[in-house]
Amino acid sequence: MLKYPYRAVIFDLDGVLTDTAHYHYLAWKQIADEVGAFFDETVNEQLKGVDRMGSLNLILAASGKHFTEDEKLDLAVKKNLHYQQLIAHISPDDLLPGAALALQAIRDAGLKTALASVSKNAQAVIEKLGISQQFDAVADAAFITHSKPHPEIFLTAAAHLGVDPQDCLGVEDSIAGIRAIRSAHMFALGIGSPTVLTEANVVIAGLHEFNLHDYLKRDL
Ligand code: BG6
Numbered sequence: 001m002l003k004y005p006y007r008a009v010i011f012d013l014d015g016v017l018t019d020t021a022h023y024h025y026l027a028w029k030q031i032a033d034e035v036g037a038f039f040d041e042t043v044n045e046q047l048k049g050v051d052r053m054g055s056l057n058l059i060l061a062a063s064g065k066h067f068t069e070d071e072k073l074d075l076a077v078k079k080n081l082h083y084q085q086l087i088a089h090i091s092p093d094d095l096l097p098g099a100a101l102a103l104q105a106i107r108d109a110g111l112k113t114a115l116a117s118v119s120k121n122a123q124a125v126i127e128k129l130g131i132s133q134q135f136d137a138v139a140d141a142a143f144i145t146h147s148k149p150h151p152e153i154f155l156t157a158a159a160h161l162g163v164d165p166q167d168c169l170g171v172e173d174s175i176a177g178i179r180a181i182r183s184a185h186m187f188a189l190g191i192g193s194p195t196v197l198t199e200a201n202v203v204i205a206g207l208h209e210f211n212l213h214d215y216l217k218r219d220l
Pocket residue numbers: 013014021024047048049050051052055080117118119120121122174
């Protein structure tokens with residue numbers, strides 16, 4: 001069997017395994033319009049990987065208005081209700097191209113898999129996608145103190161797996177997430193555009209381009 005320089009692959013969820021990043025965007029867009037804050041797909045790149053209240057605070061700052069804590073909580077609840085409506089009908093058909101094959105290839109190679117999403121809806125989404133059994137560990141966002149770009153969620157996932165961070169490859173579509181992976185001293189595989197994910201070690205367009213053998217030449 002080939003010897004890989006990794007023992008585990010740790011995945012983000014939204015925008016990596018399924019296109020829920022777009023649903024987060026649509027739900028935030030509704031809130032941004034309601035509070036009169038400019039918000040488009042480019043601004044949204046800064047929100048990806050950032051937790052719910054952190055994202056809301058970024059949107060509200062752009063509105064230039066003041067909101068009480070109660071008003072903020074109401075807006076966060078409203079965003080989440082909208083998001084949950086958007087994900088209600090997710091099924092295994094919503095896995096992005098290559099996602100199922102990548103997970104299987106990693107497991108077949110004898111590597112462990114974990115999920116590191118700061119979304120409190122992540123468990124529900126992987127169940128709808130039918131992939132919850134494909135992970136050896138899921139880092140629960142409810143117990144994470146620091147959102148990405150802090151490395152906490154990737155370090156927590158590695159600890160759950162019992163694998164040293166430097167033996168892990170992290171997969172992310174967000175700027176904040178790539179920073180989190182690098183801060184955790186893991187190899188960062190970006191999903192998306194190299195002009196956006198400038199700090200990733202390697203960027204591919206999607207998991208349909210994932211090939212474990214391509215990441216074997218990492219400098220150890
Ligand atoms: C991340 C998304 O995975 O989860 C963010 O990239 C989102 O866009 C964050 O804000 C929190 O998600 P949730 O479901 O807990 O509001």
